[in-house]
Every structure is written in structure tokens, then in C-alpha cells.
Amino acid sequence: MNTIPTTSKKPKISYTVVGGTKIDRLRKFSFPFTIILLNRGGLFYRSEMILELQDLKVGDIICIEGPHIPYDIEPLSRNFPDIRFLLLRDEASVGEKINLGLEEAQSKLVMIGWSNTRVIPSSLNRAFLDRIEQSEAICTLPQFKNSRGEIIPSIRIPAFIRNKLKLLPWKPGKTRQKSIVPFDYCGIYNKSKHMKIGGYDHKIRNSYWQRLDYGFRAFLWGENISYEPDFLVNYISEPVLEDNTPDESYKLFYLKNLAVKYKRGRGMLPYSRLMRYLLRSDTGLIYSFKEFREVRKWVTSNCFQFKKDAAALVNQWEAPE
Secondary structure: OOOOOOOOOOOOOOEEEEOOOOOOOOOOOOOOEEEEEEOOOOHHHHHHHHHHHHHHOOOEEEEEEOOOOOOOHHHHHHHOOOOEEEEEOOOOOHHHHHHHHHHHOOOOEEEEEEOOEEEOHHHOOHHHHHHHHHHOOOEEEEEEEOOOOOEOOOEEEEEEEOOEEEEEEEOOOOOOEEOOOOHHHOEEEEHHHHHHOOOOOOOOOOHHHHHHHHHHHHHHOOOOEEEEEEEEEEEOOOOOOOOOOOOHHHHHHHHHHHOOEEEOOEEEOOHHHHHHHHHHOOOOHHHHHHHHHHHHHHHHHOHHHOOOOHHHHHHHOOOOO
């Protein structure tokens, strides 16, 4: 069954692996777990973060860099011989980097973090990871605090207001809560579930719409993204501001998620959506029709993966107390 996330094949990302031992890296840990570190905020942050994660001794660590490779990779690989550095040769979106990292990971659970964040050590213990594995969430989200120690309203609740989709920010509480997207891509991912829904869409370049496409697809296909109050992450610098401008990425998100109807146990992209799409698209009638037709073919190929449509998902969403 075709569960690719987009209407075209994923491009092959060219990269080089530096460092890391050749043996089974997970055997020396009590629980099979992988940490993927994405670089943001300078070389000092990254080196400190790697050292702190290594001291936790909780799992294999993979750092993804590139295509502009920092000058300190060689000394870093000498200082941290067990760490694998994936050096990309071409530009890649954040979602593509995460897809690559999860493909490289040998464990069921994989944590995505940034070099300007710090994981509270007490979060990553065996009992906690066992609980995350049993929860069956496709992605488990932490509680975030900013550099001033304030809790970030990282939960996102979907709502249709005047027929327009809005994401309502919500401050996480003391119990598990659903969120339509992983805030800043961070969280503990279930590798098999991530691969099953096709991962992040490489054709959606805008990070805001890429994450929203991932979140909607996960829920529409019967998966769950949830916040875990015992999972704690602090920012040491501010997270990147989100750009939610309706651009080319939004158009793909709309067709793949909001335009899909669920009927008779399957998802479908009806031609009744075509005229509205053509009138609102700014890429011309011929190209817009081609876009619609390609996504419709993808929806048809994956029709039985859908368990509901966006209207039902939003209407059934239970707001946290």
C-alpha cells in the first residue's frame, strides 16, 4: 500500500557519515533509544548539548549538519567518537532531516531536539521511556520553558473560525493532552508509526505548513500526538518564530488535508473542490489543475488510511480543561 506523504517520490538525500562505532550501538544501553540533534544557535550550544546528552547515557546520538558544514566537525568527531554526524551535501528542510535521522536510527523511539534546548535529565529514565512506548503515540511532546523559565503555550488546538482554520495556542497542564502539531518539531517519535504515515512531506518547504500537514495526516490516519507532563525541555535561546503565510506550501497542505472528504469508510478528494481551488490558486489554471490531479491521485491511493476528515477531527477535538 502506498503511504508516501507526497504526490512524488522522495528525493535521495546525499550525505556523509562521520564518526560513530561500527558495532550495534544500542546494546550498551538498558533501553533502545536514539537522540537526533539538529543544529541551531551556534557552535557553543551544540558542543555543550552533545556533552550533556552523552553524560545522560540513555541512547545513541546522531547529529545532522549541512549543507554548510561547520569547521569544527573534525575536532568534534574526535572528542565524541561514539557520536554519528550526518553531513548533508544538499539543502534539506527540517522535516527531511528528521526523516533521514529516523531512517538511520536503530531504535523504536527517537527523540528530536535542537542544540539550543536542554532536556531535563530526570525526564529520560527507563520507566518513562517504557510508558512512552506503551502509549502508542506517534509523537510525544515535552513541556517547554523559555530562557526566562516561563512555560511556553506549546499545545496547538485546531478550530474553524468563520470557515478558516486557526491554531489556538494553549499552555500545557498536569495531564496528557493532544496537540495537532509537534511544537518546533521536538518530541519523542515512534519510528514505525512515523514511517507508516510517510514522515514529513519534502515538497512542503515552509516549516509551519510542513508540521501542520504532518499533524493533520497523523490524526486523520488514526494516530495521536500528545503532550507528556513528565517530559521537560528548556530553551536557552528563543525558539524560531513561525511563518504561517498562505504560500505554495499551504496549497499542498490544503489539498491533502482540509479538502479531503471522508465517506463510506474512505478518504476522497472530490472534483467539487476543484473550481474553488482553481479560482483561489495563483499559479494559473493549467498548473493548478495538475496540482489538484496529482494530490487527488495520492488521496485515492491512500484512501483507506483515512479514518475521518478535517471537519470531523476539529469538531470532535476536546479542549483541555
